[in-house]
Amino acid sequence: MFSFFKRKPKDEPAPAPQSVAAPASPSVSPAPAEVIPAAVIETVVDHQTPATSEPTPAPVEQKRSWLSRLKTGLAKTSSNLTTLFIGARIDDQLYDELEAALLTSDAGVEATLYLLDALKKKVKDEKLTDAEQVKAALKVLLLDLLTPLQKPLELGRHQPMVMMIAGVNGAGKTTTIGKLAKHMQVHGQSVLLAAGDTFRAAAREQLSVWGARNDITVISQESGDPAAVAFDAVASARAKGTDVVMVDTAGRLPTQLHLMEELKKIKRVIAKGMEGAPQEVLLIIDGNTGQNALAQVRAFDDALQLTGLVITKLDGTAKGGVLAAIAKNRPIPVYFIGIGEQIEDLQPFNAQEFVDALFN
Incomplete structure (x- = not known):
């Protein structure tokens, strides 16, 4: 369950497909056992075909802890969706209440209509007569x-792998970068951070704190060109053999067109520093923003061609249905979801676990 990355071994013959324990990086301090849960790596033996190995499950207590926190975080969304089925009759009133609940959870019009139409057809075809059966069908x-949103983040296909991170102000972008960097260290990856938010001192300082805490180099420049900082970071990583470069960028609204153009420039300059980079362009989204999150996905995807999403602050939200809106309108992989401030509160998105938390 926890942190299933795909990884390709470097500069040595491919081993027989097997599950292996995540090695500690020789260049970083080991992760505190009480913070980072045990994990395994699904090895990629070549550039096309992943090994068919069964991952060793995470310790039961860690799994239960995560599922419990996820269920608690989504309780408000769950309540809106599930309480209407209690003792309900299967009639138009139930469907009307379900439509309202889906819209309230910010599932969006398209996903709501899709789910309602599919549910009515399923009820008719399977002759469902009980409200609990209808809930199970939903x-x-x-x-x-x-399920199509669930995809592992692949490590080891590029040297280095360059990740460009974008998002609006307040989405938890810089904190999420720190958590992701720690996850990657646990999986034996050396990490370099680029403080691309060059005009906000607090952002540079926050990233530097994460770097100092985890023995990670941070490249920054006061009031400089964010694209130049990103370029220097990629060059440094290539020279030192660093595995992953994570480029932070300043928060911005999609309506700030000049700042969106700046993002495009950063991406172009990174590509000049390394052909094919950045290989990952991630958008950090605040799960509490509901339909605004979908608008952000559209705008940033149009500008940057996003490869993945990280959805934060899902704890306590009544708007967890936004994932359905994203899946129906702009199905970009959701690599991670966050339900709290701690490092262990950011975990890979698992569709089955997410739906179970909503309905159980």
Whole structure:
């Protein structure tokens, strides 16, 4: 369950497919055992075909802890969706209440209509007569809708792998970068951070704190060109053999067109420093923003061609349905979801776990 990355071994013959324990990076301090849960790496033996190995499950207590926190975080969304089935009759009133609940959870019009139409058809075809059966049918439909968003973040295909991180102000971007860097260290990856938010001193300082805490180099420049900082970081990583470069960028609204153009420039300059980079362009989204999150995904994807999403602050939200809206309108992989401030509160998105938390 925890942190299933795909990774390709470097400069040595491919081993027989097997599950291996994540090695500690020789260049960084080991992760505190009480912070980072045990994990395994699914090895990629070549550039096309992943090994068919069964991952060793995370310790039971860690899994239960994560699922419990996830369920608690989504309780408000869950309540809106599930309480209406208690003792309900299967009639137009139930469907009307379900439509309102889905819209309230910010599933969006397209996903709501899709789920309702599919549910009515399923009820008719399977001759469902009990409200609990209808709820179970809705759970299956939502799982089918969200499953395409589930995708592992692959490590080791590029040297270095360059990740460009974008998002609006307040989405938790810099904190998320620190958590992701720690996850990657646990998986034996050396990491370099680039403080691309050059005009906000607090952002540079926050990133520097994460770097100092985890023995990670941070390249920064006061009031400089963010593209130049990113370029220097990529060059440094290539020279030192660093595995992963994470480029922070200043928070901005999609309506700030000049700042969106700046993002495009950063991406172009990174590509000049390394052909094919950045290989990952991630958008950090605040899960509490609901339909605004979908608008952000559209705008940033149009500008940058996003490869993945990280959805933060899902704890306590009544708007967890936004993942359905994303799945129906702009199905970009959701690599991670966050339900709290601690490092262990950011975990890979698993559609089955997410839906179970909503309906159980």
